[in-house]
Amino acid sequence: xxxxxxxxxxAHGALAESGMCQETLELHHGKHHQAYVTAxxxxxxxxxxxxxxxxxxxxxxxxxxxxxAGVFNNAGQHWNHNLFWxxxxxxxxxxxxxxxxxxxxxxxxxxDKFKDAFKQAGATQFGSGWAWLVVGKxxxxxxxxxxxxxxxxxxxxxxxxxxxxxxxxxxxxxFRNRRPDYLTNFLEKLVNxxxxxxxxxxx
Amino acid sequence: MIARRTAxxxxxxxxxxxxxxxAQAAAPSGPFTLPxxxxxxxxxxxxxxxxxxxxxxxxxxxxxxxxLNAAVAPHSQVAAMPLEQILARLxxxxxxxxxxxxxxxxxxxxxxxxxxxxGGRGGEPSGELATAIARDFGSVATFREQFERASTTVFGSGWAFVTVTRDGTLAIAQKPNQDxxxxxxxxxxxxxxxxxxxxxxxxxxxxxxxxxxxWTVLDxxxxxxxxxxxxxxxxxx
Ligand SMILES: [Fe+2]
Ligand SMILES: [Fe+2]
Numbered sequence: 001x002x003x004x005x006x007x008x009x010x011a012h013g014a015l016a017e018s019g020m021c022q023e024t025l026e027l028h029h030g031k032h033h034q035a036y037v038t039a040x041x042x043x044x045x046x047x048x049x050x051x052x053x054x055x056x057x058x059x060x061x062x063x064x065x066x067x068x069a070g071v072f073n074n075a076g077q078h079w080n081h082n083l084f085w086x087x088x089x090x091x092x093x094x095x096x097x098x099x100x101x102x103x104x105x106x107x108x109x110x111x112d113k114f115k116d117a118f119k120q121a122g123a124t125q126f127g128s129g130w131a132w133l134v135v136g137k138x139x140x141x142x143x144x145x146x147x148x149x150x151x152x153x154x155x156x157x158x159x160x161x162x163x164x165x166x167x168x169x170x171x172x173x174x175f176r177n178r179r180p181d182y183l184t185n186f187l188e189k190l191v192n193x194x195x196x197x198x199x200x201x202x203x
Numbered sequence: 204m205i206a207r208r209t210a211x212x213x214x215x216x217x218x219x220x221x222x223x224x225x226a227q228a229a230a231p232s233g234p235f236t237l238p239x240x241x242x243x244x245x246x247x248x249x250x251x252x253x254x255x256x257x258x259x260x261x262x263x264x265x266x267x268x269x270x271l272n273a274a275v276a277p278h279s280q281v282a283a284m285p286l287e288q289i290l291a292r293l294x295x296x297x298x299x300x301x302x303x304x305x306x307x308x309x310x311x312x313x314x315x316x317x318x319x320x321x322g323g324r325g326g327e328p329s330g331e332l333a334t335a336i337a338r339d340f341g342s343v344a345t346f347r348e349q350f351e352r353a354s355t356t357v358f359g360s361g362w363a364f365v366t367v368t369r370d371g372t373l374a375i376a377q378k379p380n381q382d383x384x385x386x387x388x389x390x391x392x393x394x395x396x397x398x399x400x401x402x403x404x405x406x407x408x409x410x411x412x413x414x415x416x417x418w419t420v421l422d423x424x425x426x427x428x429x430x431x432x433x434x435x436x437x438x439x440x
Contacts, residue, residue, distance in 0.1 A: 128359035
């Protein structure tokens with residue numbers, strides 16, 4: 001069965017007041033994410049080895065294989081954007097659910113230290129890529145960054161419970177070259193902490 | 204002499220405003236400088252809007268220059284080297300700043316080259332360069348097709364280049380992020396920036412449209428001069 005573009009869990013204009021305008025979301029979801037899904041389906045159609053595999057299986061089996069770079073890029077980006085959309089909500093940010101905040105405080109020292117580390121990861125991912133909050137194999141929370149379509153699932157660095165897209169298409173209409181401002185805004189006004197908390201509970 | 208006195212005065216003045224002097228030390232003003240655009244920001248309007256040109260040059264390129272200067276500041280031997288030599292000898296750069304030099308030195312060289320080949324009205328290459336394109340690609344049309352394919356298939360941020368050897372041979376190359384053929388000791392005839400910041404305000408996700416329009420603002424006379432310099436061994440970045 002072909003992979004499909006998930007619908008956004010909010011209207012395309014719903015994050016405009018929180019620093020992500022309708023045009024950004026229409027393009028990002030309807031054009032960029034859709035293009036990854038379409039390209040991935042094209043690869044699956046042509047390759048019997050990919051047919052019947054889950055998205056996670058395809059991401060893992062194509063990682064680090066030069067002859068599967070196209071598959072990996074598009075599968076990775078489909079997986080990444082699937083995680084990204086529900087990580088945001090209108091009027092996001094604000095107070096964290098108690099369990100999540102306690103875990104962050106325990107593993108990073110304080111909520112502010114986590115935020116600094118997460119923003120640092122996003123700001124220093126040179127070129128296109130992603131920044132993450134992962135539950136590592138040791139059970140501890142850690143930040144991570146990955147280039148282009150890669151992710152912690154592929155790299156085996158843990159279970160991602162929060163991801164932010166730092167490709168320029170994520171923020172160029174709203175923030176131009178100011179990626180650090182986009183990251184601050186993401187944490188303060190866009191993150192759906194309840195969703196992150198639900199992923200932590202499952203991790 | 205005047206320059207030296209100004210420097211001394213500046214040093215004296217900075218003693219009175221120590222915090223600012225510290226801030227300046229963190230962001231040294233040299234040895235590398237942002238070259239001014241060799242034309243108005245609106246000069247490439249046929250393919251690139253003026254706002255994109257201003258942000259691209261005044262913010263993105265300026266940041267590469269500032270970060271490169273900060274990276275080489277503690278290393279006077281590196282700071283004294285020409286950029287193309289620094290990039291060709293990346294492996295010898297101090298480990299702590301090697302990645303910063305790669306990203307920002309590459310960014311500086313790539314963008315300086317990029318501005319210098321635009322500001323024209325497109326058209327066709329001529330003379331020796333036209334002959335070389337016909338020889339190495341079959342025709343100008345094939346050359347364009349191959350270069351456009353290289354530009355549209357860079358996944359994520361990066362560049363498409365045409366490299367030129369000392370004997371005048373041309374080839375197409377793709378590089379991620381701010382890497383450049385200079386890092387292999389090669390020379391660049393021309394290159395197109397396909398980071399999203401190069402085209403997003405006007406073209407959004409339609410990189411292919413940007414790449415197709417880009418030909419209309421190339422200055423083939425300047426590119427022809429780069430070709431002659433490459434063969435003479437005088438082309439740097
Ligand atoms: Fe994206
Ligand atoms: Fe650029």
